[in-house]
Amino acid sequence: MRFFETGFDFRIFTNIKTSVMAILKRFIVPTALMGIVLLSVTGCSEKNEDPVVDNPAIPSVTTDIVTAILQNSASGGGTVTSDGGSPVTLRGVCWSKSPEPTIADAKTDDSAGSGHFTSQVTDLDTNTLYYVRAFATNSQGTAYGNTRSFTTLKAVTYAPIVDIDGNKYPVFRVGLKLWLMKNLMVTHYRNGDPIPKVTPDTQWKTLTTGAYCIYDNQAPNETVYGNLYNWQALNDSRGLCPGGWHVPSGAEWAALGDSLGGVNVAGGKMKSPGTIEGGTGLWFAPNTGATNSSGFAGIPGGYRINYGTYYSLGNVGYFWSSTDTASVSAWNYILDANNGELKRNFNLKTNGFSVRCCKD
DSSP, X not given: OXXXXXXXXXXXXXXXXXXXXXXXXXXXXXXXXXXXXXXXXXXOOSOOOOXXXXXXXXXXXXXXXXXXXXXXXXXXXXXXXXXXXXXXXXXXEEEXXXXXXXXXXXXXXXXXXXXXXXXXXXXXXXXXXXXXXXXEEETXXXXXXXXXXXXXXXXXXXXXEEOTTOOEEOEEEETTEEEESSOOOOOBOTTSOBOOBOOOHHHHTTOOSOXXXXXXXXXXXXXXXXXXEOHHHHTOTXXXXXXXXXXXXXXXXXXXXXXXTOHHHHHHHHBOOXXXXXXXXXXXXXXXXXXXXXXXXXXXXXXEOTTSOEEOTTTEEEXXXXXXXXXXXXXXXXXXXXXXXXXXXXEETTSBBBOOOEEO
C-alpha cells in the first residue's frame, strides 16, 4: 500500500513506531515523555509560536537653543530623535514662566512626524524670564526634551512718525520690523505733490494713475480709518509713505504672519479687540480671536471696488502690498471679523485699499 502516491511505505512507518515504543518501554520511559519523543520522530508539531513583538515606548526629543528673541516673541524648535516605535502625532514646544513647562501650558502645534522642526514662541511679556522645552506625543504618551531658558527684550518706546501733511503715527515693533500702527491718511506724495482725491464712481473705475478716497466719501471716516488708495498711488516714484518708510512687500507681510505663529492665527493677534455691538471697538461681532497682542492695532477700513462702490466697513481690513502679480493685479492681505487669520489674495490695482508702512 502506497501513501498519497509519494513513495512512502506506511508499513515501514508502523514498524519504526513499534520499535521505538519497545525501546522506550525497555528503559522504563514515562508515558508522558513517549508522546514527546514520538512527535520528534515523526516530525509533527502541535502549533506554531507567534513571534515576540517589542512594546512601543514614548518618543525621544531634544530642544533647540532659543533664537531671534524680541520683546514679545522668540524662535525655537527641537528634534524628534526616535518615535519610540509608534508614529508621532503631535510635536512642538511648550513654555511658561516656571521651570519644566508641559503641554498644559502655552504650546505650539508643529504637526506630526520625526526629525527636526521649528516653532514660533509668541504672546510673551517684555523683559521676562521664560522656560521652554520641546515635546513629542505618540500612542504611548508625551515625552519632553531638555529645558532651555531665555529672557525677552525690554519694551522700547519709539517716537511717532510724522507724514508730510503733519499726521502722526505711533510706531511699534512687530516681529523683526518696525511698523506704523495706524492706517495711512496722507494726501500728498513725499515730494509735496498732491495725490488726487477721486470721489465719482465713474471717474474711479477709469483711473490709471495714483489716487485716494475716503470710505463713503464721508470726512469723519478718514480720521478713524485712514484713506483708501489705489495701487498706482503706492507704486508712484514720488513716494507714498514718510521718508525712511515703505509699503511692505508680499514677503514682508508673510514674514509678519510667521513671526506671530503663522497666518492661521496671526490675524487675531493683529486685530484691535472689541465689537461695535458691545460698544467696545470698531469691528462687527464676533471679531474672532482679536487680542492685538502684536500691537498692530488692525482696524476694518473696508474697501472700494474697481467700479467705485464701497463695501464692508467694520467687517474687513484690506491692506495693499507692493508686490504685483500681473499688469492689472497685486497682492493684498486681509483681516476679517469672522476669523483670526491673516489671509492673502490678489486684486485689481484699481481697487481702493488701506495702506500700512514699515521701516526701510
